[in-house]
Amino acid sequence: MSSIRTKIATKSIWVFHISCGSCNNCDIEILDCFTPRFDIERFGIQLTGSVRHADVLLITGAMNKKAVPRMKKVYEQAPKPCLVVATGQCALSQHMFRFSYNVDQPLDKILPVDLYIPGCPPRPEAIIDGIVKLTEKIKKGKPR
Amino acid sequence: MKIIFNYLIFPGFVFSACIGLLACWFDRKLTARVQYRVGPPWYQNFFDIIKLVGKETILPQQGKLTFLFSPYVGCLSTVLVATILGNNIFLGPGGFNGDLIVVVYLLIVPAIALMLGAFASRNPLASAGAGREMKLILAYELPFLLAVVAVIIKSGGVIQLSGIIAHQEYYGSNILSFSGVLAFLVAFLCIQAKLGIGIFDVSEADQELMSGVLIEYSGMPLAMFKLTKALLLYILPIFLIVLFLGKDLNPIFIFIKYVALLIAIILIKNTNPRLKVDQILRFFWGVPAILAFSAVILALLGL
Numbered sequence: 001m002s003s004i005r006t007k008i009a010t011k012s013i014w015v016f017h018i019s020c021g022s023c024n025n026c027d028i029e030i031l032d033c034f035t036p037r038f039d040i041e042r043f044g045i046q047l048t049g050s051v052r053h054a055d056v057l058l059i060t061g062a063m064n065k066k067a068v069p070r071m072k073k074v075y076e077q078a079p080k081p082c083l084v085v086a087t088g089q090c091a092l093s094q095h096m097f098r099f100s101y102n103v104d105q106p107l108d109k110i111l112p113v114d115l116y117i118p119g120c121p122p123r124p125e126a127i128i129d130g131i132v133k134l135t136e137k138i139k140k141g142k143p144r
Numbered sequence: 145m146k147i148i149f150n151y152l153i154f155p156g157f158v159f160s161a162c163i164g165l166l167a168c169w170f171d172r173k174l175t176a177r178v179q180y181r182v183g184p185p186w187y188q189n190f191f192d193i194i195k196l197v198g199k200e201t202i203l204p205q206q207g208k209l210t211f212l213f214s215p216y217v218g219c220l221s222t223v224l225v226a227t228i229l230g231n232n233i234f235l236g237p238g239g240f241n242g243d244l245i246v247v248v249y250l251l252i253v254p255a256i257a258l259m260l261g262a263f264a265s266r267n268p269l270a271s272a273g274a275g276r277e278m279k280l281i282l283a284y285e286l287p288f289l290l291a292v293v294a295v296i297i298k299s300g301g302v303i304q305l306s307g308i309i310a311h312q313e314y315y316g317s318n319i320l321s322f323s324g325v326l327a328f329l330v331a332f333l334c335i336q337a338k339l340g341i342g343i344f345d346v347s348e349a350d351q352e353l354m355s356g357v358l359i360e361y362s363g364m365p366l367a368m369f370k371l372t373k374a375l376l377l378y379i380l381p382i383f384l385i386v387l388f389l390g391k392d393l394n395p396i397f398i399f400i401k402y403v404a405l406l407i408a409i410i411l412i413k414n415t416n417p418r419l420k421v422d423q424i425l426r427f428f429w430g431v432p433a434i435l436a437f438s439a440v441i442l443a444l445l446g447l
Contacts (some may be wrong), residue, residue: 005198012191041172049354052202052362055195055411079200079362115336 009055009081012044016054016078020071020107022061026088030058038124045131051077052078056134062090062097063107068125075111083134086113089120089128149272155230157223164374171341171410178414189374193367201363207264214264215361215368218257221250222375228305229382233393237306239337244303247383248292250337254372255281258347261369265360267418273356276421280337283421283428284344288334290436291327295387297443298323305386312390316439319388323442328388330436331407335380337424339373342413346421381405 019027033040034047048054051074061067074118075084086107089095097103114137117130145323150156168189177185204211211341225247231238255277296303298318299311318324350358358369385393385401419427 005194007190008194009198012188012195036180039176039183041176042182042184044184044191050359051361053355053358053366055199077202079202081199 006138010138013055013131013135014046014048014053015056016048016051016060016074017060018060018071018074020059020061020067020091021064021103022088022090026060026090029121029124030060030087030127032124033127038128040128040131043131052079054078054082056085058084058085058087059091059107059111060087060093062100062103063105063110064097064102065104066102068104070111083114084111085115085117085130085134087117087130088122089118092116093116095120107142112135150235151223151227154194156227160223160226160230160375160378161371162374164371164378167377167406168374168405171413174407174410175414178411189370196362196367196370197364199363201365202360204265204360207266207286210260210264211360212365214257214261215365215372217260218254218372219368219375221253221257222372222379224377225250225375226375228236229379229386232305232309233382233386233398234395239304239306239308241304243305244292244308247305248289251379251383252281254376255338257372258369261361261365262357262359267360269353270357270359273347273353273359276353277340277357279421279425280340280346282336283392283425284337286336287330287432287436289330289429290433290440291334291341292387294323294327294436294439294443297440309386309390309393313393317389317391321442322447323439324388326435326439326442329382329402330432330439331384331387332405333428333432335384336409336412337428338380339376339409341409343416343419344424345418346424377406381409409444 012047017027017030032038034046051057053099057075057078059071063071075082084107086092091107094103094106108116115130115134117127119126122130154156166186169184169186172185172188173186200210228239228243228247259274259277262270262277295308295318298321299308302308302311303401312318318327336342340347347353348358353359358366361369378383381402382398384405385398389401
Protein backbone atom coordinates (compact mmCIF):
# COMPACT_ATOMS: atom_id res chain seq x y z
CA MET A 1 0.00 0.00 0.00
CA SER A 2 2.70 2.44 1.01
CA SER A 3 4.72 1.53 -2.08
CA ILE A 4 1.74 2.44 -4.29
CA ARG A 5 1.39 5.67 -2.37
CA THR A 6 5.04 6.61 -2.90
CA LYS A 7 4.73 5.74 -6.57
CA ILE A 8 1.74 8.07 -6.80
CA ALA A 9 3.61 10.74 -4.86
CA THR A 10 6.38 10.70 -7.46
CA LYS A 11 3.82 11.31 -10.22
CA SER A 12 2.31 14.36 -8.59
CA ILE A 13 4.93 16.77 -7.25
CA TRP A 14 3.80 20.28 -6.36
CA VAL A 15 6.66 22.69 -6.07
CA PHE A 16 6.93 25.82 -3.98
CA HIS A 17 9.74 28.10 -4.97
CA ILE A 18 11.64 30.16 -2.40
CA SER A 19 14.26 32.68 -3.37
CA CYS A 20 16.72 33.50 -0.57
CA GLY A 21 18.66 36.29 -2.18
CA SER A 22 19.31 34.79 -5.56
CA CYS A 23 20.30 36.82 -8.59
CA ASN A 24 17.13 35.71 -10.44
CA ASN A 25 18.92 33.50 -12.96
CA CYS A 26 18.02 30.24 -11.25
CA ASP A 27 14.43 31.45 -10.94
CA ILE A 28 14.25 32.18 -14.64
CA GLU A 29 15.62 28.73 -15.45
CA ILE A 30 13.02 27.17 -13.14
CA LEU A 31 10.28 29.03 -14.98
CA ASP A 32 11.78 27.80 -18.26
CA CYS A 33 10.97 24.23 -17.19
CA PHE A 34 7.25 25.06 -17.45
CA THR A 35 7.47 26.51 -20.95
CA PRO A 36 6.45 24.53 -24.07
CA ARG A 37 10.00 23.42 -24.81
CA PHE A 38 10.53 21.51 -21.57
CA ASP A 39 6.98 21.24 -20.15
CA ILE A 40 7.43 19.38 -16.88
CA GLU A 41 3.68 19.52 -16.23
CA ARG A 42 3.53 16.30 -18.24
CA PHE A 43 5.19 14.59 -15.26
CA GLY A 44 2.57 16.07 -12.94
CA ILE A 45 4.78 18.83 -11.60
CA GLN A 46 3.08 22.11 -10.79
CA LEU A 47 4.21 25.38 -9.27
CA THR A 48 1.95 26.27 -6.35
CA GLY A 49 1.34 29.70 -4.89
CA SER A 50 0.93 28.54 -1.30
CA VAL A 51 3.38 26.56 0.89
CA ARG A 52 0.50 24.59 2.31
CA HIS A 53 0.08 22.82 -1.02
CA ALA A 54 3.77 22.09 -1.53
CA ASP A 55 5.52 18.73 -1.69
CA VAL A 56 8.90 20.11 -2.65
CA LEU A 57 10.57 23.34 -1.62
CA LEU A 58 12.84 24.57 -4.37
CA ILE A 59 15.29 26.94 -2.72
CA THR A 60 17.57 29.24 -4.67
CA GLY A 61 20.02 31.91 -3.58
CA ALA A 62 22.92 32.51 -1.24
CA MET A 63 21.04 32.34 2.10
CA ASN A 64 21.64 35.87 3.31
CA LYS A 65 21.03 36.75 6.94
CA LYS A 66 17.70 38.48 6.32
CA ALA A 67 16.22 35.64 4.27
CA VAL A 68 17.21 32.65 6.41
CA PRO A 69 14.75 33.10 9.35
CA ARG A 70 11.93 33.68 6.90
CA MET A 71 12.89 30.59 4.95
CA LYS A 72 12.88 28.53 8.15
CA LYS A 73 9.40 29.84 8.92
CA VAL A 74 8.21 28.85 5.46
CA TYR A 75 9.74 25.38 5.90
CA GLU A 76 7.88 24.95 9.19
CA GLN A 77 4.62 25.93 7.49
CA ALA A 78 4.91 23.26 4.81
CA PRO A 79 2.81 20.11 5.34
CA LYS A 80 5.09 17.25 6.16
CA PRO A 81 6.27 14.82 3.94
CA CYS A 82 8.10 17.73 2.34
CA LEU A 83 11.40 17.58 0.47
CA VAL A 84 13.97 20.32 0.11
CA VAL A 85 15.88 20.87 -3.12
CA ALA A 86 18.85 23.23 -3.26
CA THR A 87 19.02 24.78 -6.71
CA GLY A 88 22.02 26.59 -8.09
CA GLN A 89 25.59 26.94 -6.96
CA CYS A 90 24.78 29.65 -4.39
CA ALA A 91 22.39 27.45 -2.42
CA LEU A 92 24.84 24.53 -2.66
CA SER A 93 28.06 26.16 -1.59
CA GLN A 94 27.55 29.95 -1.45
CA HIS A 95 29.56 30.22 -4.64
CA MET A 96 31.00 33.74 -5.02
CA PHE A 97 29.39 34.94 -1.79
CA ARG A 98 31.44 32.55 0.34
CA PHE A 99 33.35 35.20 2.32
CA SER A 100 30.64 37.82 2.08
CA TYR A 101 29.66 39.76 5.20
CA ASN A 102 25.91 38.99 5.01
CA VAL A 103 26.03 35.27 4.25
CA ASP A 104 26.66 32.78 7.04
CA GLN A 105 26.31 29.21 5.88
CA PRO A 106 25.06 27.17 2.90
CA LEU A 107 21.58 25.68 2.78
CA ASP A 108 22.42 22.16 3.96
CA LYS A 109 23.72 23.52 7.28
CA ILE A 110 20.27 25.05 7.88
CA LEU A 111 17.69 22.61 6.49
CA PRO A 112 17.84 18.88 5.63
CA VAL A 113 18.49 18.97 1.89
CA ASP A 114 17.34 16.01 -0.19
CA LEU A 115 18.74 16.96 -3.57
CA TYR A 116 21.39 19.27 -4.97
CA ILE A 117 21.08 20.72 -8.47
CA PRO A 118 24.39 22.38 -9.33
CA GLY A 119 25.00 24.98 -12.03
CA CYS A 120 25.19 28.73 -12.27
CA PRO A 121 22.38 28.83 -13.27
CA PRO A 122 21.36 25.15 -13.69
CA ARG A 123 20.03 24.48 -17.17
CA PRO A 124 16.42 23.22 -17.42
CA GLU A 125 17.80 19.85 -18.50
CA ALA A 126 19.77 19.72 -15.25
CA ILE A 127 16.64 20.54 -13.26
CA ILE A 128 14.65 17.81 -15.03
CA ASP A 129 17.51 15.37 -14.37
CA GLY A 130 17.40 16.41 -10.73
CA ILE A 131 13.67 15.73 -10.59
CA VAL A 132 14.21 12.24 -12.00
CA LYS A 133 16.84 11.59 -9.32
CA LEU A 134 14.44 12.92 -6.67
CA THR A 135 11.68 10.53 -7.75
CA GLU A 136 14.16 7.64 -7.67
CA LYS A 137 15.17 8.69 -4.18
CA ILE A 138 11.54 8.81 -3.03
CA LYS A 139 10.90 5.37 -4.52
CA LYS A 140 13.95 3.87 -2.82
CA GLY A 141 13.73 5.28 0.66
CA LYS A 142 11.13 6.83 2.91
CA PRO A 143 10.63 10.51 2.30
CA ARG A 144 11.29 12.59 5.34
CA MET B 145 -30.63 0.87 0.08
CA LYS B 146 -31.21 2.02 -3.49
CA ILE B 147 -30.97 5.64 -2.40
CA ILE B 148 -27.62 5.01 -0.71
CA PHE B 149 -26.36 3.18 -3.81
CA ASN B 150 -27.54 6.07 -5.98
CA TYR B 151 -25.91 8.62 -3.71
CA LEU B 152 -22.58 6.85 -3.30
CA ILE B 153 -21.96 4.89 -6.48
CA PHE B 154 -23.78 5.31 -9.76
CA PRO B 155 -25.03 8.75 -10.53
CA GLY B 156 -23.63 9.95 -7.23
CA PHE B 157 -20.20 10.21 -5.72
CA VAL B 158 -17.93 7.66 -7.41
CA PHE B 159 -19.30 8.05 -10.93
CA SER B 160 -19.48 11.83 -10.93
CA ALA B 161 -16.08 12.17 -9.24
CA CYS B 162 -14.48 10.01 -11.94
CA ILE B 163 -16.17 12.00 -14.73
CA GLY B 164 -15.29 15.28 -13.03
CA LEU B 165 -11.63 14.38 -12.55
CA LEU B 166 -11.42 13.23 -16.16
CA ALA B 167 -12.99 16.55 -17.20
CA CYS B 168 -10.34 18.35 -15.12
CA TRP B 169 -7.66 16.35 -16.90
CA PHE B 170 -9.27 17.24 -20.24
CA ASP B 171 -9.13 20.89 -19.19
CA ARG B 172 -5.43 20.66 -18.38
CA LYS B 173 -4.62 18.67 -21.50
CA LEU B 174 -6.49 21.01 -23.84
CA THR B 175 -4.91 24.03 -22.13
CA ALA B 176 -1.50 22.45 -22.67
CA ARG B 177 -2.27 21.78 -26.33
CA VAL B 178 -3.40 25.38 -26.78
CA GLN B 179 -0.03 26.48 -25.39
CA TYR B 180 1.90 23.99 -27.58
CA ARG B 181 2.73 21.81 -24.60
CA VAL B 182 2.20 18.08 -24.15
CA GLY B 183 0.18 18.10 -20.98
CA PRO B 184 -0.26 15.58 -18.16
CA PRO B 185 -1.45 11.97 -18.59
CA TRP B 186 -5.10 11.07 -18.00
CA TYR B 187 -4.64 9.77 -14.45
CA GLN B 188 -2.99 12.99 -13.25
CA ASN B 189 -5.91 14.43 -11.28
CA PHE B 190 -6.65 11.09 -9.58
CA PHE B 191 -3.02 10.95 -8.46
CA ASP B 192 -3.16 14.53 -7.21
CA ILE B 193 -6.20 13.74 -5.07
CA ILE B 194 -4.69 10.50 -3.68
CA LYS B 195 -1.43 12.27 -2.90
CA LEU B 196 -3.23 15.10 -1.09
CA VAL B 197 -5.10 12.58 1.07
CA GLY B 198 -1.76 11.25 2.31
CA LYS B 199 -0.39 14.65 3.27
CA GLU B 200 -0.43 16.34 6.66
CA THR B 201 -3.41 18.58 7.46
CA ILE B 202 -2.43 21.84 9.11
CA LEU B 203 -5.13 23.53 11.18
CA PRO B 204 -5.43 27.17 12.20
CA GLN B 205 -5.38 28.00 15.91
CA GLN B 206 -9.03 29.02 16.07
CA GLY B 207 -12.08 28.00 14.09
CA LYS B 208 -10.82 24.46 13.55
CA LEU B 209 -14.31 23.00 13.20
CA THR B 210 -15.51 25.40 10.49
CA PHE B 211 -12.17 25.09 8.74
CA LEU B 212 -12.38 21.29 8.67
CA PHE B 213 -16.05 20.82 7.91
CA SER B 214 -16.73 23.39 5.22
CA PRO B 215 -14.95 21.38 2.46
CA TYR B 216 -17.07 18.34 3.30
CA VAL B 217 -20.29 20.40 3.28
CA GLY B 218 -19.42 21.75 -0.18
CA CYS B 219 -18.51 18.32 -1.51
CA LEU B 220 -21.62 16.60 -0.09
CA SER B 221 -23.96 19.20 -1.56
CA THR B 222 -22.37 18.91 -5.00
CA VAL B 223 -22.69 15.11 -4.80
CA LEU B 224 -26.38 15.58 -3.97
CA VAL B 225 -26.83 17.74 -7.07
CA ALA B 226 -24.98 15.13 -9.14
CA THR B 227 -27.31 12.44 -7.79
CA ILE B 228 -30.49 14.42 -8.56
CA LEU B 229 -29.34 15.31 -12.07
CA GLY B 230 -27.96 11.84 -12.78
CA ASN B 231 -31.17 10.16 -11.61
CA ASN B 232 -33.12 12.27 -14.05
CA ILE B 233 -30.94 11.84 -17.10
CA PHE B 234 -29.61 8.30 -16.69
CA LEU B 235 -32.30 6.45 -14.75
CA GLY B 236 -35.38 7.89 -16.40
CA PRO B 237 -38.00 10.27 -15.03
CA GLY B 238 -38.20 10.50 -11.31
CA GLY B 239 -37.44 12.98 -8.62
CA PHE B 240 -39.89 15.12 -6.69
CA ASN B 241 -41.81 18.29 -7.33
CA GLY B 242 -39.48 21.26 -6.83
CA ASP B 243 -36.14 19.53 -7.29
CA LEU B 244 -35.08 22.29 -9.72
CA ILE B 245 -35.26 24.77 -6.83
CA VAL B 246 -33.28 22.39 -4.62
CA VAL B 247 -30.59 22.06 -7.30
CA VAL B 248 -30.34 25.84 -7.74
CA TYR B 249 -29.95 26.28 -3.98
CA LEU B 250 -27.45 23.45 -3.60
CA LEU B 251 -25.31 24.93 -6.37
CA ILE B 252 -24.64 27.98 -4.16
CA VAL B 253 -23.52 25.85 -1.22
CA PRO B 254 -19.98 25.06 -2.55
CA ALA B 255 -19.23 28.77 -2.90
CA ILE B 256 -20.54 29.43 0.61
CA ALA B 257 -18.46 26.55 1.96
CA LEU B 258 -15.41 28.01 0.24
CA MET B 259 -16.06 31.38 1.87
CA LEU B 260 -16.64 29.88 5.33
CA GLY B 261 -13.43 27.88 5.13
CA ALA B 262 -11.45 30.85 3.91
CA PHE B 263 -12.73 33.13 6.68
CA ALA B 264 -12.09 30.43 9.28
CA SER B 265 -8.46 30.18 8.19
CA ARG B 266 -7.88 33.84 9.21
CA ASN B 267 -5.42 34.44 6.43
CA PRO B 268 -5.60 37.96 4.93
CA LEU B 269 -5.21 36.67 1.38
CA ALA B 270 -7.90 34.05 2.00
CA SER B 271 -10.17 36.77 3.39
CA ALA B 272 -9.62 38.87 0.29
CA GLY B 273 -10.43 35.84 -1.86
CA ALA B 274 -13.56 35.07 0.16
CA GLY B 275 -14.74 38.67 -0.17
CA ARG B 276 -14.28 38.44 -3.89
CA GLU B 277 -16.16 35.13 -3.98
CA MET B 278 -19.04 36.82 -2.18
CA LYS B 279 -19.16 39.64 -4.74
CA LEU B 280 -18.95 37.04 -7.50
CA ILE B 281 -22.03 35.27 -6.08
CA LEU B 282 -23.86 38.61 -5.92
CA ALA B 283 -22.89 39.25 -9.52
CA TYR B 284 -23.90 35.98 -11.19
CA GLU B 285 -26.88 34.84 -9.14
CA LEU B 286 -29.32 37.42 -10.54
CA PRO B 287 -28.87 36.62 -14.27
CA PHE B 288 -28.57 32.89 -13.52
CA LEU B 289 -31.86 32.81 -11.63
CA LEU B 290 -33.54 34.86 -14.37
CA ALA B 291 -32.32 32.37 -16.97
CA VAL B 292 -33.69 29.47 -14.90
CA VAL B 293 -36.99 31.35 -14.50
CA ALA B 294 -37.18 31.75 -18.28
CA VAL B 295 -36.86 27.98 -18.65
CA ILE B 296 -39.54 27.39 -16.00
CA ILE B 297 -41.95 29.74 -17.81
CA LYS B 298 -41.22 28.07 -21.15
CA SER B 299 -42.07 24.65 -19.80
CA GLY B 300 -45.36 25.86 -18.38
CA GLY B 301 -44.44 26.58 -14.78
CA VAL B 302 -43.00 23.15 -14.05
CA ILE B 303 -40.37 23.17 -11.29
CA GLN B 304 -39.45 19.50 -11.66
CA LEU B 305 -36.43 18.48 -13.73
CA SER B 306 -38.15 15.45 -15.25
CA GLY B 307 -41.06 17.73 -16.23
CA ILE B 308 -38.68 20.12 -17.99
CA ILE B 309 -37.00 17.22 -19.81
CA ALA B 310 -40.39 15.78 -20.82
CA HIS B 311 -41.53 19.17 -22.11
CA GLN B 312 -38.39 19.47 -24.24
CA GLU B 313 -38.77 15.90 -25.44
CA TYR B 314 -42.21 16.81 -26.71
CA TYR B 315 -41.74 20.36 -28.02
CA GLY B 316 -38.02 20.37 -28.92
CA SER B 317 -35.06 21.73 -26.98
CA ASN B 318 -35.45 25.05 -25.22
CA ILE B 319 -32.39 26.44 -27.00
CA LEU B 320 -34.24 26.39 -30.34
CA SER B 321 -36.48 29.31 -29.33
CA PHE B 322 -35.55 33.01 -29.01
CA SER B 323 -35.93 33.16 -25.26
CA GLY B 324 -34.06 29.86 -24.95
CA VAL B 325 -31.02 31.15 -26.86
CA LEU B 326 -30.80 34.30 -24.76
CA ALA B 327 -31.22 32.40 -21.49
CA PHE B 328 -28.69 29.78 -22.60
CA LEU B 329 -26.04 32.43 -23.37
CA VAL B 330 -26.55 34.05 -19.97
CA ALA B 331 -26.51 30.73 -18.12
CA PHE B 332 -23.38 29.70 -20.03
CA LEU B 333 -21.58 32.82 -18.79
CA CYS B 334 -22.89 32.24 -15.26
CA ILE B 335 -21.63 28.67 -15.01
CA GLN B 336 -18.14 29.88 -15.87
CA ALA B 337 -18.41 32.32 -12.98
CA LYS B 338 -19.70 29.49 -10.76
CA LEU B 339 -16.69 27.40 -11.75
CA GLY B 340 -14.45 30.38 -11.08
CA ILE B 341 -12.18 29.75 -14.05
CA GLY B 342 -10.82 31.84 -16.86
CA ILE B 343 -12.40 35.26 -17.06
CA PHE B 344 -13.99 34.95 -13.63
CA ASP B 345 -11.01 33.52 -11.76
CA VAL B 346 -11.03 36.19 -9.04
CA SER B 347 -11.38 34.25 -5.80
CA GLU B 348 -8.66 31.71 -6.48
CA ALA B 349 -6.46 34.14 -8.44
CA ASP B 350 -3.10 32.44 -8.71
CA GLN B 351 -1.47 35.61 -9.92
CA GLU B 352 -1.98 37.90 -6.96
CA LEU B 353 -3.81 36.03 -4.20
CA MET B 354 -1.70 32.85 -4.43
CA SER B 355 -4.70 30.53 -4.81
CA GLY B 356 -6.64 32.85 -2.48
CA VAL B 357 -9.40 31.02 -0.64
CA LEU B 358 -7.49 27.73 -0.60
CA ILE B 359 -4.24 29.24 0.67
CA GLU B 360 -4.32 27.72 4.17
CA TYR B 361 -5.70 24.35 3.16
CA SER B 362 -3.54 21.26 2.97
CA GLY B 363 -4.03 17.52 2.88
CA MET B 364 -7.51 16.01 2.99
CA PRO B 365 -9.61 19.24 3.08
CA LEU B 366 -7.69 20.58 0.07
CA ALA B 367 -8.39 17.30 -1.73
CA MET B 368 -12.08 17.77 -0.88
CA PHE B 369 -12.06 21.26 -2.39
CA LYS B 370 -10.29 20.02 -5.53
CA LEU B 371 -12.88 17.25 -5.77
CA THR B 372 -15.68 19.80 -5.38
CA LYS B 373 -14.24 21.84 -8.24
CA ALA B 374 -14.03 18.69 -10.36
CA LEU B 375 -17.62 17.75 -9.52
CA LEU B 376 -18.78 21.25 -10.45
CA LEU B 377 -17.03 20.91 -13.80
CA TYR B 378 -19.21 17.84 -14.35
CA ILE B 379 -22.47 19.09 -12.82
CA LEU B 380 -22.83 22.54 -14.28
CA PRO B 381 -22.63 21.64 -18.00
CA ILE B 382 -25.00 18.71 -17.29
CA PHE B 383 -27.39 21.15 -15.61
CA LEU B 384 -27.26 23.35 -18.72
CA ILE B 385 -27.94 20.31 -20.89
CA VAL B 386 -30.98 19.42 -18.78
CA LEU B 387 -32.33 22.96 -18.91
CA PHE B 388 -31.65 23.88 -22.52
CA LEU B 389 -30.60 20.86 -24.60
CA GLY B 390 -33.02 18.34 -23.16
CA LYS B 391 -34.09 16.58 -26.36
CA ASP B 392 -32.70 13.11 -27.11
CA LEU B 393 -31.18 12.43 -23.71
CA ASN B 394 -29.48 9.11 -24.30
CA PRO B 395 -25.91 8.63 -23.00
CA ILE B 396 -24.21 9.17 -26.39
CA PHE B 397 -25.92 12.49 -27.04
CA ILE B 398 -25.35 13.60 -23.46
CA PHE B 399 -21.66 12.81 -23.87
CA ILE B 400 -21.41 14.75 -27.16
CA LYS B 401 -23.24 17.78 -25.77
CA TYR B 402 -21.21 17.68 -22.55
CA VAL B 403 -17.86 17.53 -24.37
CA ALA B 404 -18.91 20.34 -26.70
CA LEU B 405 -19.83 22.57 -23.75
CA LEU B 406 -16.61 21.63 -21.96
CA ILE B 407 -14.47 22.49 -25.00
CA ALA B 408 -16.25 25.84 -25.35
CA ILE B 409 -15.64 26.63 -21.66
CA ILE B 410 -11.97 25.65 -21.85
CA LEU B 411 -11.31 27.60 -25.04
CA ILE B 412 -12.97 30.71 -23.59
CA LYS B 413 -10.86 30.25 -20.47
CA ASN B 414 -7.65 30.02 -22.50
CA THR B 415 -8.23 32.88 -24.90
CA ASN B 416 -9.52 35.59 -22.59
CA PRO B 417 -7.84 37.66 -19.89
CA ARG B 418 -9.15 37.88 -16.34
CA LEU B 419 -11.57 40.57 -15.21
CA LYS B 420 -11.41 42.46 -11.94
CA VAL B 421 -14.23 41.79 -9.50
CA ASP B 422 -15.86 45.21 -9.96
CA GLN B 423 -15.77 44.73 -13.72
CA ILE B 424 -17.45 41.35 -13.26
CA LEU B 425 -20.20 42.90 -11.14
CA ARG B 426 -20.78 45.65 -13.72
CA PHE B 427 -20.70 43.09 -16.53
CA PHE B 428 -23.21 40.67 -15.01
CA TRP B 429 -25.65 43.33 -13.88
CA GLY B 430 -25.39 44.96 -17.30
CA VAL B 431 -25.78 43.04 -20.54
CA PRO B 432 -26.43 39.49 -19.22
CA ALA B 433 -29.05 40.67 -16.71
CA ILE B 434 -30.86 42.61 -19.47
CA LEU B 435 -30.60 39.62 -21.80
CA ALA B 436 -31.96 37.29 -19.13
CA PHE B 437 -34.79 39.69 -18.35
CA SER B 438 -35.72 39.96 -22.00
CA ALA B 439 -35.57 36.15 -22.19
CA VAL B 440 -38.12 36.01 -19.36
CA ILE B 441 -40.39 38.50 -21.18
CA LEU B 442 -40.03 36.59 -24.47
CA ALA B 443 -40.86 33.36 -22.66
CA LEU B 444 -43.98 35.00 -21.19
CA LEU B 445 -44.97 36.01 -24.73
CA GLY B 446 -44.47 32.40 -25.80
CA LEU B 447 -41.49 32.88 -28.12
